[in-house]
Structure formats: structure tokens, C-alpha cells
Amino acid sequence: MFRTNAARQPSKWGPEKKRKLQCWPRDFILILSPSSTSDPLVSHGRHFGRTVFALCNYPSLLTNGILRLEQMEDTPLEDFSSEDQREHRVFEQLLDSYPGLLERLKNGSEEDILHVGELIGKGASGARGDDTKTLKSAVLDWISLKGEAIQPPLHRNSKIDRGFNHELTGSLLCPAGLDWNDSQTKENLRSGEMLVRGDQWPIFVYAHQTYDPDDPWCGLLRSHLLVSAYKHVFTSPSSVEKEPKATRSGNARLHGMNSVTIASIAYITTQVRFALSSSSVFSRTDTATDSEAFYHSLLDLLEDPDESREIDELLMWWNHQVFPSSAAAKRPITANSALSKIRQKRLALKQISNPNVVSS
Secondary structure (H helix, E strand, C coil): CCCHHHHCCCCCCCHHHHHHHHHCCCCCCCCCCHHHHHCHHHHHHHHHHHHCCCCCCHHHHHHHHHHHHHHCCCCCHHHCCHHHHHHHHHHHHHHHHCCCHHHHHHHCCHHHHHHHHHHHHHHHHHHHHHHHHHHHHHHHHHHCCCCCCCCCCCCCCCCCCCHHHCHHHHHHHCECCCCCCCHHHHHHHHHCCCCCCCCCCEHHHEHHHCCCCCCCCCCECCCHHHHHHHHHHHCCHHHHCCCCCCCCCCHHHHCCCCCCCHHHHHHHHHHHHHHHCCCCCCCCCCCCCCHHHHHHHHHHHHCCHHHHHHHHHHHHHHHHHHCCCCHHHCCCCCCCCHHHHHHHHHHHHHHHHCCCCCCC
């Protein structure tokens, strides 16, 4: 994470500069020149949006982050609102992930900061748009039974018949805890009389579309539909059905990614939910899909320290599915195996010679 001592170096931001930054509107859009698309910050933004934070106004993130560093000289982060704390954690992760970015921001003008934010944002929104486009078609291959056509047919280039309008996509999007087979529930969802909020998670997020109200963590975010979409985006479309070839340069390999992140699971789940819906344009402010609220509700759970045991188990499961050869996917040593006995014996010998040695 970001080092707080760096945040407390002598300020290079005078009152006039801070005042100008605070005057920039949150929805300010800077028009980029064609050459800016090749800037490394654009490529970084593509990966950062997918794996750390997807739905973000990056110029705002940077200007607010810089100003907050000044405020944190007198006020600890814990005293800020929960929304500000999350935004600042994202800001810190962005600084940590791109060496030299903090100095570039501190030494640049307000226009430079906004330009950097727009470059990163261009990458993030570009990646999101690319994923939305490819998943719209690909998702149809994963929800149909092997060798069987979807009936009635769903068009790959049009979404008007998806969502609750179609039996198959409707059954997958039906909120967990509701019964899609109940005719009144189905009619209310289709007519819009029953509005689905972002925090009402669809049944497809559960393994085998099975939800246990007495154990809501059981199978949560372990759907093979999600795994297929994750592989499609991060390791390569061909890896959905088989192991990716070492020679292929998937998005994960290009960015040195060898483990799943919490935000990337939320991102893919949001993308799949949108792909199954009848909405044609992905928008943060779309009240029909409520995508931003949905994405944030997943992050709220997955970042909750009280759920750390379940989250650790979930990440291990995901790493085993997507990056099986990575260290993050390695399961604990089997109890009573020969290897475990060797490790126990070695630990016992170490503790005899040094009583301060503790088991890991």
C-alpha cells in the first residue's frame, strides 16, 4: 500500500493550486489527442480498471487523492467518510501500481493531473467496452446446454429479447431467494412491477444456480459461468474450454497477473449480469440494470474484514480455477501425508534448538 510518510513530505501545493483543483467539476471530460491512445497510462488503465476498480472518474480520483494527502497531514484517514476511505485506498493502489506517478502528479499542473486521469480512464473505459462487446456474444455459448440450441433463439448482436423477456436469461437473472418458476414472480419481473436493485444478486452467481438462505455463502461467486467469462477476458477466449497455451499473450500474462483479485471477480460478475440483461448500453447511471450499485455491493462484501475466512477460501477456489499452477492456488498440505510429517518433524527439531520458533 501507499506509504504514509511519502504523503507527509513538504507540500508543493499552494492555496491557489488547491483552490483550482477543487473547482474542477467531477464529470469534467478532457478531449484526448489521437497520439494519447498509445500512452502507457492507457494500457495501465485497462488492467487497473479490470482488476482494482472499474467504475471510476479517474480525473476526480487523482485530484481528490492529492488534496486528501494534504488534509491527512492533520486528519487521519479513519476520520473521513467510508466513501472517501474507499476512494483513497483505490488512489493508493494506483500510486503503488505505477512507479513515479506520485511525483508526476505532485510536480504537474492541474491540467497535467486531469490529463493523466483521462488517459487512465480512457484505458479503463476502453477495456470495459471491449469486454462488454465480446461477452455479449460469448455468454450465449456458456448458458446453453452442450449440443442444444437456445429456444427460442437469442441473437448475438441484439439484446432486446434477453433479460426477463427470455426464459433462460430470466431464470439466470432472477434474484436469489425468488422463485422464477412462480408465474406471478415471473410476470412481475417481466412487467417491471418488481424492480430489481443492485444489491439483489442474481441466482447465476451461485454454483449450480442453487441458493441456500440458511447459508448464503455456500456456492456464492463459484458459478462456472463466471469462470468461463473470467478466462475469456483474462487468459484468452480459447482457454475457456482448455488450458491456455504458454505462447498466448492473454491480458493476465501481458500484465504479469498470476492470481485473481477481489475487484476482478466483481468486475466479471457485473459484466456477465449486463450481458444477460436486455439493456443495450452499459452505463454507470443506468437505473434499469443498476450496474454501479451491483458492483459496489459485491465489493462491500468482498472487502469486509469480518468475512475474511470465506473470502480467502473463495480466492483460493478462483485461483485454482484460473491460475492452477500459481502459488496462490496451492492448497494446504494434506494432513497426515508424508510431506506433512516431514515438515512437522523439521519444525519440532527447530523448536528444540530455538524455543522461539513457532509453527506457521
